[in-house]
Amino acid sequence: MSDLPNGYTWARKLRVRHLESLLVLEEAGTLTEAATRLHMTQPAMSHWLAEMEALVEAPLIIRGRRLELTLAGELMKQLAISVLGDVAKTGQALNAAAQGKSSCLRIGTVWAGVASLLPRTVACFQQEHPDVSITVTEAPFSNLLEQLARKELDIAVGMLDARAYQGQLVHEILFEDDICIVVGRGSPLWGDTSLHTLKSLADRQWITPQKSTAMRSQLDAAFVDAGIAWITPKVETSAITTLITLLHHGDYIGACSEAMTQVQMVRGTLHRIKIDRRVKFGAVGIVWNKETPSSTVNEFIITAKLMANTADASLES
Incomplete structure (x- = not known):
């Protein structure tokens, strides 16, 4: 049968x-x-x-x-x-x-703060290591660190905070990033080059990152420092595509990492508003699990640091 x-x-x-x-x-x-x-x-x-x-x-x-x-x-x-x-x-x-290497690399990232660094690192790395396939996952940094701890990811790239100092995790700082105030073509401030106070912008229709994110915490702290007790966002999102789309369809104002802002300004999709203070975002870094050593991971980290240093040098020049 x-x-x-x-x-x-x-x-x-x-x-x-x-x-x-x-x-x-x-x-x-x-x-x-x-x-x-x-x-x-x-x-x-x-x-x-x-x-x-x-x-x-x-x-x-x-x-x-x-x-x-x-x-x-x-x-x-x-x-x-x-x-x-x-x-x-x-x-x-x-x-x-x-050979002590890996044929694939699983990378987790958040969009804020990494901008062109991760794509440039991946492209450069694969020129030297064409046999390594790469999977990139986007998620909140806390989720990425949990996946690192469970060995479901090899590397996480994002804004470093106390969570990156967990026992089995190690990290390298790639660069320091700031937060920019931005608008799209839907705003009358598009193309505006005058200096604004953060307080004068408080009553506008804000699009902010979600409360659980590092950027939102830093932005809220900057508002308090500027003498603004609280703002009520019209929209909360951590998705760069949603932010840009909304900024072009209405009179909104938003927050974006400086690294991402620079990339989007070159593309003509964001305009940076000059404000009276620097709003620090923090250190963007790369995190990995020391219990899963791999020469492939080490080589990717070296490439990421090289790309970060190259970006710094181009900005200084």
């Missing part, structure tokens, strides 16, 4: 060679050409095909001048692509692990 409906028992005799043969056969179009590419005889190629068809209890090809896959053949082709892809990735990972 067939066990195909009951799960994976039918696949226990399935081999990587079966899957490889099917992909080569579909690409080659004939048994003779597929056998040549796999360095085997045509009877041997036919044997592999017959074995696989017996396992799935269905024909996999339609014979003609050029072979075509049946519906069952298409399903097995998708399985072959998935399995052989995973095998190749695992092989790369094993080879990297044997």
Whole structure:
């Protein structure tokens, strides 16, 4: 009795060679050409095909001048692509692990404060390490640190505070960032170059970061220092895309990290309002788990520091 409906028992005799043969056969179009590419005889190629068809209890090809896959053949082709892809990735990972490296890098980041630094670091790093794939996750910094502690991330980039000093976490400061007051084309202050007091802007329609963020804490402290007890934001968001879109669709005013502001001003998407005080954001840094050492992580950190220093030098010049 067939066990195909009951799960994976039918696949226990399935081999990587079966899957490889099917992909080569579909690409080659004939048994003779597929056998040549796999360095085997045509009877041997036919044997592999017959074995696989017996396992799935269905024909996999339609014979003609050029072979075509049946519906069952298409399903097995998708399985072959998935399995052989995973095998190749695992092989790369094993080879990297044997050298004390990693074939992939999982990075967590917050948009505020990193701006162009992280993209430039990733691009530069992959020029030197083209075999390393990178996954970037955006989330609140507290979430990123929790994922670091659980070893679900390799690196986190964001605003450093006491949370970055947890036992198994270590960090490097990349640069010091400030908070800028910004508007979009929806504001009458677009293009305004005069100096404003922070207090004079308090009654405007504010878009602020959410209360749980480091930027919001620093911004609230600046308002208190300016003699403003409290502002009621019209919108609270930590998403740069939402901030920019709203600033262009209404008479809003918002807060953004200086690093991000510089990038967006070059693109013509934000205008910085001059105010009577410096609002410090804090140190932007890179954090990793010392319990999961990797030369790949170390090399990425070195690249990030180089990119940060290059940015500092360009600003000074």
